[in-house]
Amino acid sequence: MKKIIFSLIAISTAVISFSAAAQFAKPEDAVKYRKSAFTVMATHFGRMGAMAQGKVPFDAKSAADNAEIVVNMAKLPWAAFGEGTDVGDTKAKPEVWKQSAKFKEAAEKLQAESVKLVAAAKTGKEDAFKTAFAATAGACKSCHDDFKAK
Numbered sequence: 001m002k003k004i005i006f007s008l009i010a011i012s013t014a015v016i017s018f019s020a021a022a023q024f025a026k027p028e029d030a031v032k033y034r035k036s037a038f039t040v041m042a043t044h045f046g047r048m049g050a051m052a053q054g055k056v057p058f059d060a061k062s063a064a065d066n067a068e069i070v071v072n073m074a075k076l077p078w079a080a081f082g083e084g085t086d087v088g089d090t091k092a093k094p095e096v097w098k099q100s101a102k103f104k105e106a107a108e109k110l111q112a113e114s115v116k117l118v119a120a121a122k123t124g125k126e127d128a129f130k131t132a133f134a135a136t137a138g139a140c141k142s143c144h145d146d147f148k149a150k
């Protein structure tokens with residue numbers, strides 16, 4: 001009996017990790033997923049942008065809360081740029097797949113800058129926040145220039 005239970009656990013673990021590796025049932029699902037992550041990221045990045053540009057007063061708690069969401073969202077889109085997901089309603093350029101090492105670097109740059117942005121926001125110092133915000137925005141922009149169609 002024990003043997004059977006262990007076998008079942010082993011099988012279900014294998015099934016779960018296999019479906020995690022497959023990630024998305026259809027390419028369209030991957031496109032929708034990555035765009036959703038970018039949408040949430042841009043929403044919270046934009047709220048910080050308003051503070052960075054002085055359109056709304058700097059609020060350290062709000063900056064830190066928004067930065068936390070950005071740093072978490074920044075982990076997500078990349079797994080949804082698998083082979084065969086260059087289809088449908090996407091502005092991803094073919095370079096995403098042709099220059100995948102460079103794309104990976106750009107993704108990692110964003111993640112590194114957003115980690116620094118969280119830390120800067122948490123200091124409560126407006127100048128530190130603005131500097132880190134500008135660096136993160138630069139990471140967004142340079143990746144868009146290379147990998148996102150207009």
Ligand code: ASC
Pocket residue numbers: 042043045046049137138140141
């Ligand atoms: C944003 C947003 C982006 C980036 C980018 C930074 O607020 O939606 O895509 O900033 O414009 O250059």
